[in-house]
Amino acid sequence: MATYIVLLGPPGVGKGTQAKILAEKTGLVHVSSGDLFRENIKNLTELGKLAKSFMDKGELVPDDVTIAMIKDRLARPDCEAGAILDGFPRTPAQANALKKMLASINGDVNVVPFITAEPATLIERVSGRWTCRAQGHIYHQKFNPPKVAGKCDIDGSELYQRDDDKAETVARRINVYLEQTSPLVDYYRTQRKLVEIDGTQPIEKVTVALLSAIKN
Ligand code: ADP
Ligand code: ADP
Numbered sequence: 001m002a003t004y005i006v007l008l009g010p011p012g013v014g015k016g017t018q019a020k021i022l023a024e025k026t027g028l029v030h031v032s033s034g035d036l037f038r039e040n041i042k043n044l045t046e047l048g049k050l051a052k053s054f055m056d057k058g059e060l061v062p063d064d065v066t067i068a069m070i071k072d073r074l075a076r077p078d079c080e081a082g083a084i085l086d087g088f089p090r091t092p093a094q095a096n097a098l099k100k101m102l103a104s105i106n107g108d109v110n111v112v113p114f115i116t117a118e119p120a121t122l123i124e125r126v127s128g129r130w131t132c133r134a135q136g137h138i139y140h141q142k143f144n145p146p147k148v149a150g151k152c153d154i155d156g157s158e159l160y161q162r163d164d165d166k167a168e169t170v171a172r173r174i175n176v177y178l179e180q181t182s183p184l185v186d187y188y189r190t191q192r193k194l195v196e197i198d199g200t201q202p203i204e205k206v207t208v209a210l211l212s213a214i215k216n
Contacts, residue, residue: 002107003028003082005214006089006098006193008184009115011173012126013199014206017138018115019086021207026214029078033088035136036069037061055164058172060090060180067097074101082107090181095188112188113213115199115206119174126170130159144203 005028007015016032023030037055040048047065054061070088073079089095102108117125128141130150134157139146147153164173188194195213199206 002080002105004085004102004107004109005082006085006109006112006188007087007115008112008181008188008194009199010117010119010122010177010181011170012122012129013115013117014125014203015086015115016136017144017203018206018210019084020137021203022084022210022214025207025211026084028081029083030086031070031073031079031083031088032086032136033066033070033090034086036073038136056169058164058169058176060176063091063093063097066090067094070094070098071101082110089184090177092183092187095184109188109191109193111195111214112193113195113197113210114185114188115197117199121200122174123167123170126165127167129162129165131162132159133157 003026005022007019009015016034019030019032022028037048037051041052042048047069050065051061060066066088074083085098089098098109125140125143128143130139130141130146131137132139132152132155134152134155137152137154138144139152139159146159150159151157152159164170185194195216197206197209197213201209
């Protein structure tokens with residue numbers, strides 16, 4: 001049976017950071033909707049153009065195109081053993097669509113670690129975030145600095161600050177999360193899939209908590 005892990009939590013809480021570590025430790029593929037949109041923006045695709053118009057405002061990209069993109073990604077051979085989903089689903093419609101697409105291959109979401117932190121922490125994290133141009137590796141100027149300033153430790157590419165990590169856009173993204181994504185907490189809690197993780201701990205401690213949540 002394939003394993004599907006959904007990382008839930010507000011923007012900046014550490015989902016991407018942890019998804020990359022978990023992917024290495026479990027061998028499951030990291031599927032990030034945000035990374036997929038940014039790849040489309042970089043490649044100047046129609047989807048990228050559409051997504052950018054929403055992302056720049058801190059709004060969600062419409063469900064239909066987001067769902068189609070993820071469906072396509074999960075159908076690729078490297079997802080046969082399952083995936084670590086980061087940033088998807090973000091609305092009840094997306095969660096229902098995920099359930100349907102997994103049911104069609106006899107799968108289901110196995111566990112939903114819900115990583116939490118207060119808005120002040122999220123803002124501090126996002127405003128110090130530096131992202132690698134080539135593959136989206138994630139750094140923080142204070143909490144997880146690269147060895148050489150401005151350069152990715154892993155692939156040497158340039159680090160940049162995301163356009164949507166500006167203070168006013170981050171505030172909007174946190175509100176969008178509260179309005180549109182937070183209903184998923186109850187959705188997965190009712191299904192007994194939710195495991196709460198204290199996201200204010202250092203990166204290594206959050207990883208330990210996640211690994212234990214996944215094992216159980
Ligand atoms: P998300 O994918 O949930 O938006 P990221 O993984 O991109 O979050 O993390 C946001 C920022 O916070 C990054 O700069 C990252 O280096 C930093 N960060 C992630 N986890 C922690 C942590 N546990 N403690 C301190 N900083 C963290
Ligand atoms: P963060 O790491 O801060 O949580 P992401 O990289 O996951 O941010 O997402 C960046 C932006 O991409 C979002 O603000 C939104 O515009 C868009 N996006 C990502 N995932 C989704 C999704 N599942 N549904 C709709 N829009 C999404």
